[in-house]
Amino acid sequence: MAGARVTTELEHDAPDWVDAQGLAELTSARLASHRSAELWKYSSLPRASAALAATPYGDAISISAADELTATRFSQLTHNARAQVRSCVRDAIDQARYPLSAIVALKAGDGWLLETPRDVNSRVHIEHSKGAGIVILRIADNASVNLLEEITLGDAGGCLLLIALGRNAHLRHTRVSRGAAPCAWQLTHVTAADSATYELCASSLGSTLERFDCHVQLAGAGASARLSGAALVDDKTHLDQQLVIEHAHPHTESTTRFHTLLRGKARSTFNGRIHIHPGAHGAAASLTNRNLALDEGAEVNTKPELEIYNDDVRCSHGATVGSLDDEAIFYLLSRGIDQERARQLLCEAFLSECLEESGSDTARDSLMEVLRRA
């Protein structure tokens, strides 16, 4: 069984800044739990954990950051800072929802702590091309950061990206995933303090097994998140996107729009869960997931979930699975545009529509290039 093999490797490789005691057993228990089975209904958890456990030990992330932002390896941190990192990583691992966190934490070797001072504008580029890694990004009050994250895994890899936004801080996160890995997993965990804004603009191409967990905690009054994700999943490729957005404070807002285009026998899973806590008066949340299947034999599992413990909120959510609009195709054909180009225009429109508001050309271009290739 995959669980057993994981245990031995974890004990062997535990780096000193991770609280390794009991972690391996905990992980094994989690991998085997019912909860995990439910959350990993459409992606194989045993396969993912085995693949991640077999990745070579050592940090695999490269960072280039502007001057205002300090980037420090965990191994170079002071004793106190290291204790902080340890507790931050432990918090991520403690979440029973993410059983792979511990494996990635233990496999990562060293990690990166990225910090901005208050009131600055900065930018950072993260590249993840192999293995396991951990990045902690702390954006201080009133600071604003532009993050470009590129995932180009050729082999199995996983990443913990733990983000903390201070008061009124802003993060614009462009995430481009275009690897071709037997297994790619990531947890992006965001905590946003009062009036902070988190903006995600993601594009993905899927992999043999690709899973993206994104957990946003709107943990201060007026904090907001705008998440958009476009994906192009090709024949025999898999993409599983799991979002959790927690509204824990008053007047928090979130808008989520994910579009997935499937070709051939692609498999896509989307789960978007909006959780409005009792204290979140005046919260507003909307979530849309649209899927467009071009061929017979594609598989789409989509489930928007709302969990609301408050009357005073505005929420909407919806999911659709469809095919190309025949009326629109005919309109284009009637203008002399050939069948193939007509379909391509509609596919491009479907994907760019969801990235439009965020206006990220990087995320868009990565998809369009692939779309035009075939």
Next chain:
Amino acid sequence: MTLLAIDNLHVTVQGKPILKGLDLTIETGEVHAIMGPNGSGKSTLANVLAGRPGYDITEGSVVFRDAPLSELEAAERAHRGLFLAFQYPVEIPGVSNMEFLKAANDSLCAARNEEPAAAVAFMKRVRAIASELDLDPEFLKRGVNEGFSGGEKKRNEILQLLLLQPTLAVLDETDSGLDIDALQTVSEGVNRFRGAHNAILLITHYQRLLDHIVPDHVHVLSDGRIARSGDRHLAEKLEAEGYAWLAQG
């Protein structure tokens, strides 16, 4: 020269006979108007000419510029110079109008072995046509017909007509939904297009349009056939008396 020759055309839509022996010949340089009650088959004729799937020709023939239309795909018909201004233009969110126009223009150029216009020159030309039609250039950036009002959609159809310069333009109720000023603007556009080397088939319910775009021939379509043909005065008679008198012959 004969542009379009329709002979004894029978068309069924989802097994239901709609056109039942329609004859119509259009020569270059001519403007034909087709009037007729709701549901008589006017849009069906327009759609079958444009090649919409689901419209089956069960009998008769349509020849367009010496080619049997049934042998041509919808896009090939456009390449050959056929254009349909839709009664209900579809909205295509996410495909910008300008991008769409460029794709259409490039396709037609490719089919004619012409070099397509460079992007800047092309955009300039499109903007000029838009301004002739009192269409705000902002519409060119929006998705095709996305959120356009009824009248704006119709003007967008005529913009395409003027840009793509087809040989045969079929205008399906382009006047409905237009306010009085827009009707004037659109008619002027169509009249600019009108020429010795092309032809127009106007489908309309209203004589008013025919005051602006004066037809050479007027036909009444009733129950899937041309019930009466005449000159522009036929339209005036219809306007005054309705369709009931046709039944009495």
